[in-house]
Amino acid sequence: MKGRGIWIVMDAVGIGGAPDASDFGDYGADTLGNIVNACAAGLANRDRQGKLQLPNLKKLGIFAAHAEANSNRYSGCRGKNSNASYASATEISRGKDTPSGHWELAGVPVSWDWKYFKDKEKSFPEDAIRQIMTACNLNGILANCHASGIEIIKELGEKHLRTLEPIFYTSVDSVVQIACHEEHFGLKKLYDLCEESAKIFHPMMVSRIIARPFIGNDKDSFYRTNNRKDYTIPPPNPTVCELLTRNGQACHAIGKISDIFAKKGISTSVSGMTDDMLFDEMLKAINLSQDGDLIFANFVEFDSLYGHRRDVSGFALALERFDKKVGRLLKFINADDFLIITADHGNDPTFKGTDHTRERVPVLMAGNYAQCGNHGKIFFSDVGATMASYLGLRGDLCGDNIFKHRKMGK
Structure with a gap:
């Protein structure tokens, strides 16, 4: 075949409209739409000004996908783009988590x-914690509760430095997060701790154990590094x-893709960098890849830096900066390449709480393989089936090729 697959996940850039949002307590959540409205109302003017400007994503159909997802209910994002190839995708899995x-x-x-x-308190089973403490020779753990990662490090980071007891915390997601000082506790020791913890928690069907290294000397200087690792x-x-x-083809993973798929089907991987740096690494991977290869990228900072922290201005600015990168990408790739830009869930920075939000996601496509037009309301698995068809793959996947798939009922 001629051309490469390029698959980008804008982590947490949902577009509202999920038919089961109420089941998750997320009725009204609409990451893109509510950011658009906040910008228009002058509520997102830190480090940027005015209406949300996404000219390249608009050309690809992001606002038209939003209108499709919400059946044109929200005037702030209305739009049609007959020259774009787009859809809105609905998740059927019973979660709103990354995996x-x-x-x-x-x-x-x-x-x-x-x-x-x-x-919310004493969140983890005592027996599980005892097993981990024994296996890793720990005197104790800190936190053992639901918490925001940034806040729990500020609260308990100094005690962690004194005791070297790791900070264990969770959220509404199926996750165990472990924060330790990268230098005083040690990065390898933290990774080893997470591996041992995975042996205990994975059989319980806990989705992920996440290593959350941080550095700094006190609560005012602590910050998380880019050496996060997901198990x-x-x-x-x-x-x-x-x-x-x-x-016999290659899958080049950018960002946390390799961790998300537990390294299954991953040929090369680059991670542990900022999204700006990872975007450049993605361009390098595209340049070095062969026809028939897949470059699969996740850009997490929408979620980790702005969604969970409910930072509307930061999220808006990140979208605008990403849009400029998309402009570079569109000039970089070939017409025979097939580009899909999508998301994995929402994380509405205007919504209550600090957790992910159940939303539909945009599916924006470009390249000769993409057929122009609105492909309606599809399912998440249709996205993968479409990429698989482009790459000439056969196998037992859920979903249908978008370009042969009838619209889902509204």
Whole structure:
């Protein structure tokens, strides 16, 4: 075949409209739409000004996809673009977490319920913590609760430096996060701790154990580094990535893609950098890749720096900066390449709480393979099936090629 697949996940850039949003307590959540409205109202003017400006994503159909997702209910994002190839995608997996979203996009929906820790205090089972303490020779742990990562490090970071007891915390997601000082506790020791913790929590069907290293000397100077590492349960069935590598083609992972898929079907991986740096690494990977390869990228800072922190101005600015990068990308790729830009869930910075929000996501496509027009309301798994069809893959994936798929009912 001629051309390469380029698949970008704008982590947390949802477009509202999820039919089951109320089941998750997320009715009214609309990451893109509410950012547009906040910008128009002058409520997102820190380090930027005025209306949200996304000329390149607009040409690709992001506002038209938003209108489709919401059946044109929200005037702030109305738009049609007959020259674009776009759709809005609905998730069927019973979660609004990163692995569920990515796996379903790659053709493997999650058919089970993840394990969640519902108790806000003393969140983790005592027996599990005892096993981890014994295996890792720990005197104790800190936190053991639901928490914001930034806030819990400010609150307990200094005590961690004194005791070297790791900070364990969780959220409404199926996750165990472990924060330790990168220098005083040690990065390798933190990774080893997370590996041991995964042995305990993965059999409980906890989706991810996340290493959250930080540095600094006190609560006013602590900050998390880019050496985060996710220990994820492997997908239960082969994804697009595995089908690709089994077929002798390469999957080049950018950002946390390799961690999300537990390294299954990953040929090369670059991570541990800012999104700006990772975008440049993605361009390098595209340049070095062969026809039939897939470059699969996740840009997480929309979610980690702005969504969870409910930072509307920061999220808006990040979108505008990303839009400029998309302009560079469109000039960089070839007409025979197939580009998909999508998202894995929402994280509305105007919404209550600090957690992900259940939303539809945009599906923006470009290249000779993409057929212009509105492809309607589709499913997450249709995105992966479409990329697989482009790459000439055969296998047991959920979903249908978007360009052969009838519209989903509204």
